[in-house]
Amino acid sequence: MERHSDSKKYANWSLxxxxxxxxxxxxxxxxxxxxxxxxxxxxxxxxxxxxxxxxGDKYGTPTFYxxxxxxxHLRDLLLCCLEHVKTLKIGEDIDSHNVETTNLSLMGFSxxxxxxxxxxxxxxxxxxxSSDDPNINHFIKLIKDMWWLDGGHNGPKNxxxxxxxxxxxxxxxxxxxxxxxTPYQMQDxxxxxxxxxxxxxxxxLQRMGVSVQRTLHFGxxxxxxxxxxxxxxxxxxxxx
Numbered sequence: 224m225e226r227h228s229d230s231k232k233y234a235n236w237s238l239x240x241x242x243x244x245x246x247x248x249x250x251x252x253x254x255x256x257x258x259x260x261x262x263x264x265x266x267x268x269x270x271x272x273x274x275x276x277x278x279g280d281k282y283g284t285p286t287f288y289x290x291x292x293x294x295x296h297l298r299d300l301l302l303c304c305l306e307h308v309k310t311l312k313i314g315e316d317i318d319s320h321n322v323e324t325t326n327l328s329l330m331g332f333s334x335x336x337x338x339x340x341x342x343x344x345x346x347x348x349x350x351x352x353s354s355d356d357p358n359i360n361h362f363i364k365l366i367k368d369m370w371w372l373d374g375g376h377n378g379p380k381n382x383x384x385x386x387x388x389x390x391x392x393x394x395x396x397x398x399x400x401x402x403x404x405t406p407y408q409m410q411d412x413x414x415x416x417x418x419x420x421x422x423x424x425x426x427x428l429q430r431m432g433v434s435v436q437r438t439l440h441f442g443x444x445x446x447x448x449x450x451x452x453x454x455x456x457x458x459x460x461x462x463x
Contacts, residue, residue: 230269236452245330248459252328255304257297259283259335270377271334277341284378285337289348293341297329298322298362323361328368332455336374340384347392363396370401373454375408375417382408383420387427394431402437403458406444407451 224230224237234240242256259271263282272283276293279285301322331339349360374382384390402425409418428435440457441450 224269227264227269229267233448233452236455241332241455244455248456249328255301257300273335273338276338279337282377283334283337284376285334285341285381287337287341287344287381287384289344291341291345293338294345294349294359294362295356297342298359323365325365326367327365328370329366330370330372331374332372333374333451334376336371336382337376339369339371340374340381342369343384343389343393346396347389350392350395366396366398368399368401370403370458372403372458373405373408373451374421375411375414380416381420382414382417383424385420385423385427390424390427391431394428394433397433400428400433400435402435403440403454404438405440405450405454406442406446407448409439410446 224234236244238256238258242254245256246252246254259273260275261272261283263270263272270282272279272281273285274283275296277285277287277291305322329339329342331337346363349355349363353360371383376382402421404421408414409421411417425435425437438458440454444450
């Protein structure tokens with residue numbers, strides 16, 4: 224980031240710093256931050272590409288599929304990380320932390336919300352194919368909270384999922400849903416569908432009985448990229 228003329232301005236929100244920010248806001252949780260599988264670097268910007276979770280073009284614009292084994296990939300990553308942590312012998316009884324017996328919170332920020340959206344498609348897949356993978360069915364039951372933090376990508380649709388069938392399968396899981404947005408995405412005149420989709424996502428889930436907590440951050444300030452990043456440091460005051 225520090226070597227790129229654009230990214231160096233946002234080094235306060237690097238992978239490492241984001242992990243520190245979240246660990247301060249959730250001090251009783253273990254924080255795992257997943258780096259994008261690929262970064263497309265142009266002269267003016269760096270694009271995160273989460274190919275390991277959701278297919279995308281060269282700029283990481285996602286295309287969602289009924290199945291891309293994103294949930295399996297996440298489970299495997301967590302299992303691998305926990306095994307590595309156990310080898311560090313950091314003083315804590317890490318053996319007591321078993322991914323198969325814990326409560327999981329999944330959080331996406333900006334384009335990272337596309338990963339959560341792919342999970343929604345796979346929830347629907349497993350809802351209709353419940354015997355396809357017992358391990359994943361159990362893993363899904365461990366997910367208690369999902370956080371969408373100012374979702375956005377450079378595609379023309381599906382920044383937020385609005386398909387009622389997909390959302391109905393999600394609603395069955397009774398996962399607590401947290402929506403945190405800023406004017407940076409909600410007031411983007413060049414991408415007005417983001418606000419419309421978010422409203423539909425929120426309203427549909429609430430009608431289906433999902434516990435939804437929605438927060439607009441910095442609503443009294445002008446739209447800025449700084450407010451977009453600062454949502455990461457502002458969610459503490461809204462954690463229940």
